[in-house]
Amino acid sequence: MGQFTIDFLDDGRVLEWEATADGAVATERDDYTPRFYVAARDPETDLDLTTLQSVYDQHPDIVATEMVARRPGFRRDEEPVLAVDVAHIDRVTPLARQARQLSDYPIGDIACFNVDFSREFRYCLETGVNPTPASELSSLRLSVPVTETSNDVYGELSVAGDTVTGSPTEILTAVKAALEEHNPDVLVCSTSEIIPTLYEMTTDADVDDFSLSRWPDVDYQQLASRSTYSSYGRVGHSPARYNVPGRAIIDESNTFFYGETNLDGVLDLVSRSKKPVQELVWASIGNVLTAIQICEAHDRSVLVPWNSWRHEFYKPMGTLHDADRGGFIFAPEVGLHENVHELDFSSLYPNIICTRNVSPDVIRCDCHSGRDDVPGLGYSICDDRGYLVDVLQPIIDARDEIKAAIRREKERNNPDEDRLAELEGRSGALKWILVACFGYQGFSNAKFGRIECHEAINAFAREILLTAKQRLEAGGWRVVHGIVDSIWVTPDPDIDDDDREDLETLATEITERVEIRLEHEAHYDWVAFVPQRESGAGALTKYFGKVAGDDEFKIRGIEARQRSTPPFIEDVQRDCLNRLDATQSPDAVLGRLERAIKELHSGAVGVEQLVERNRVSKPLEGYTQNTQNVAALKRARDQDLAVHPGQDIEYVVDDDEKISRDRVALSHEEIETYDASYYETELVQAVESVLSPLGWDRNDVRRELNGIRVVGITEWA
Template identity: 50%
Template structure:
């Protein structure tokens, strides 16, 4: 029976199932989560004796399982069943830090299946499918951050509507809505609503109030800060309530990118229940998909990776330690440009070349299968290709349905699912090089890059033979323009390359023109900054410039887009600068709504750790003064009101009442955004400022003559 969510109690586990006609519960009093230990037989016997009297342990047994991908025989391991899920990690740490140092040599034991999330572990170990049998009912609860800080329950919005009345009235109305809708999922603006609402109900004597299908709630984890790929992130506290999944909008990347439909698609693939999938990172969900496949193959998941990078000579390191294909763009405006790219290039390479930890540089072959490297690739089908191929194929099928359906609801359904799978495919390559990836290996990462570079170079050569010139290329995309009048049709070249490598080379867009932007500090082209007009459509494409940056205020982003449109319509830089001058006049006349000037910054460390007095630190100090907290990895939104000061008065937070802003500061920011638009035409910031002065002088002269 498909599962909605799981409750863990000392007396066992309660399963909640969203059935076709409501919700059912099933109690499993005998569940005991399991970890596995590998080591020398004599050491395992001794450890068995030491664990026998541990009250956390309910069962010990010797079993045989595969302990690594590609293993030909199963290894004898010690199975340890633990009484309660929360004690499993405790026991693992005791084995590693107490039992092992006390009686054995370091690294005597290798532990498996330790760090699985609780509900996911339950589904894997009990073979319970966590896919609801019907459409889920949702209820959305929203409380603006200032009201959350002030515990203003009376400002709560339920499905977008604010209840008229005091706190007690709001809670009674919420209780009625919970009873009427009987939601399976609570979509919360912040998970902090859970303890806040429950506490408020207690304070007002509403004994029957319950956010769950039964009373009570549980804190699963506290707030934490983490670093991933050089970026600091923040994970808010997580909570559980009986019978309902909680999705915290502040802590759900996948809800933002794929909606509830995308989350459900990933639930089906990973068997991580809804709430755990919603808060999971891309890497966390990808790992779950891999773990489900590994479990089906009877392969255990290592707790800590211990396989080191293979030894390489200096020459091998030089050949292997390179990134993807890069062909620097030609700065300037180019006419008649086409963009082509390989669909899901890296995932497809992993599948077509059979790149997986157990197949790369295998012992059963002595040949150089990877271009430029000496790595062999095994002929036996690899683990990673088996994981990725269904995702690639399903996403392609979703995109085909999107292109052929006229039903908006059906289109949205498949768009959300395709978007969710996109992010899994985007991450799968980088995850191979991640040091903590359960089934990753740096040699796979190197092999994938090597194959990708070769494919892109071969594609470039084939395009040039067909009469095309490559003006830019990066990773999996190429921008080309006809080199001769009698060139081979681009569609024919793409089809030929697709047939040759069995990876689709897709004709993405034709452009009337594309402008490649130089780097801010040099004349070389910026690899990921360009904009252009799509041919045959009233549409522009922007990449990397301010309008695509999350920190950019809406007004500056809008004006930058307008400057691009002005250039497209006039092809005259003077007209663009006149448009810029008008926008600057509005700014300086303070005729812009401050709400359109909000900047967003992501904090990277605690306030006390900052040594520079920046706008971000000013915003953090102001937030603290207003009783708000900002942990590393969280965003802070503000408007600059006086850039000449350095304390909290430098800014106003976005939710405050803002009567004025600093025109000079935003004028500088707008000119910098305009430089991104005009720099491909040869205009630097100094040139633009000079042209603005001349434009102002001409305007003043014209006005003076009219007055006379």
């Protein structure tokens, strides 16, 4: 138990590493043979796999074959399938590809299963190894500044928080000393390219026996080259991945869960997914969710398809129209609303899956085809418990327990901050899995997804939110906004206070009716819903509000929540919110804007407060317009800095009137000037977001700055 990382050597041996108080212990195995399966694609097909078996039995990369009973899908019973044991883990995919090429003749229409697993995950799944560390993992952080990232030799490197500069010998000596002192199980790197670069530096250094590895004769392995991908219309960058025997690598430029949570959150998911630390940190949410589903399938003797081929069930045109809808949305009432309460359904979509038994293996089952279980769609749901319920229910229960533990810890006189960080990391990691479970049902490449599940979940969600709306309105509350799983209400002015029902009582009643907990999320002194700039209709996800009895604001969608917004613009916008709350007057907001504009034009704003961060969507040659990103990419190229599509680039706008590379300056450069007029425009836009719920636009803001008129908030309420 507790093999936190698994290494695969070129000769076929496997190293299982277990963390101990004194370091790590490796166990060698030379008998591991990864396995994939071949079966008929169609369960109605009478397929003879003996021909393929005889071909494979002669193949030098195949150790053994056998016919075994497995389920090629959740909707299929056990049937004979061909199990293929492979000599080396790198040969699984090529051999499966050969089987697929033979599917037309003389074998028939076959499909391969359990093919495209990541290496360490496959090993843990097939051998029963638990990748959850039995003891605390030690770590060492290595970080390189952006100016060094394209250099073949580093002149500066941060080692365990200490900056080391100088020759390759000095830097490698410092790394070697830190390795000996910390003996880390985990190497946390700002970029994975640190690993090969350090080894390249050894040719110019006088350092004996430098190695990051815990295993003799193997310094490091390259697992994957860098690549660019597109997900939901957004370009992403995947850096090259490396492996150092005996140590898990966390690449801070290529990790979601470690960046969004912490190591405690990562380890919680390691225990649930059987993906060791190194593989889990670079995995996407969907990848980890799939791994948890694969573990459930494995326990049920269900094989995992290489490629998804599930057809969409037939449905008439009317059902297609009714099904092709998302969650229910009540258009927000633009403006500022006082005394607002926000109510949220706890983990609505995961709980719909579990309480309504929505799962790919039971939706539109043959045994209950005449039933109308899904509102408005006429889909049946089998009475047998779906596998997705068994996947998600433990996660829902665990997160509820963790959230309760967080509340208890915070209520203590002296909360344990380390304990709180652990709990919040675990809660955050589980939250992301629950967030993704719904959308992944409609993802075309999901191993076990089905579009009918996606449609059914939305149908239930619409019904639940409508039920809540109707009951709240009947109880004397007016709905001012609602979206998918959240609803905002304020006392209905046409109902006497004595006739209005208690909100907590109503929430309890709705909870009992829909079987999903409706929680009181927050009480606001006021909430402002922002209009769309194009039409003036309420923007669904742009609002801000003052939490009652607290100095806190809840902000969504406006500049202060956008990752590209410079710190100065964010700070001014937050100041404007404070002034709006304190004075109830746009005049105070405009006064803060006017002061900020003066600071800009006087040069009093530090350039580090004006840095913009934007994602690069394509190579430099792919841009046709001279945007700020293009100017920044040209400067980066001049400095031999590699910025790939999907990565961020940071810069300060120096002169927005120019179209050359002089339009901006990269954030690491020595910057002496900035374009005050450009940032003034950005400030006005940010203040427009604050005042637009009161009926103002940027032209009104400009006129007010010119001293035409000043009004109180009550005139626009």
